[in-house]
Amino acid sequence: MYLNDMIFTFHRYPQTTAWGIMLGMNLWGTIYNLIYMFGWPHGSGYEAVQFCKQHPEAAWDIFLYCLCGAVGQNFIFLTISRFGSLANTTITTTRKFVSIVVSSLLSGNPLSTKQWGCVIMVFSGLSYQIYLKWRKMQRQQKKRKA
Numbered sequence: 001m002y003l004n005d006m007i008f009t010f011h012r013y014p015q016t017t018a019w020g021i022m023l024g025m026n027l028w029g030t031i032y033n034l035i036y037m038f039g040w041p042h043g044s045g046y047e048a049v050q051f052c053k054q055h056p057e058a059a060w061d062i063f064l065y066c067l068c069g070a071v072g073q074n075f076i077f078l079t080i081s082r083f084g085s086l087a088n089t090t091i092t093t094t095r096k097f098v099s100i101v102v103s104s105l106l107s108g109n110p111l112s113t114k115q116w117g118c119v120i121m122v123f124s125g126l127s128y129q130i131y132l133k134w135r136k137m138q139r140q141q142k143k144r145k146a
Contacts, residue, residue: 018077026070086133090126097123 037045052059079088097119104111111119 018081019074022073022077026073086129090130093122093126 034045037043037048052062076088079091101111
């Protein structure tokens with residue numbers, strides 16, 4: 001849905017940049033969250049502020065987390081715009097897989113046979129899609145040369 005909204009917006013407002021759209025979405029998300037957290041006397045935002053006052057190191061960690069999210073959002077956008085959504089899906093899935101395997105190894109909880117089967121199915125599907133895209137690119141290059 002998000003990508004369709006971006007495409008619609010680009011056609012309707014061609015001067016709009018992708019970063020402008022991301023800024024607008026994040027700004028509205030922030031406004032909605034602020035209203036939700038601080039919009040009534042017993043909102044959870046007041047507790048969060050009190051906690052950060054008592055534990056300033058937590059406020060710094062929250063800031064760094066938000067900063068990493070913002071930088072990550074830009075990398076995701078750049079990956080999709082330059083290499084396509086398949087590359088982004090492959091990168092994201094690989095990152096998640098490595099995270100699961102490392103977590104499993106470090107915690108001493110090995111993956112079951114069914115879990116390994118699921119991992120193989122996911123990467124087989126991704127590998128097949130990559131192969132199909134590569135084959136399509138090879139055909140297009142042959143047509144250009146001919």
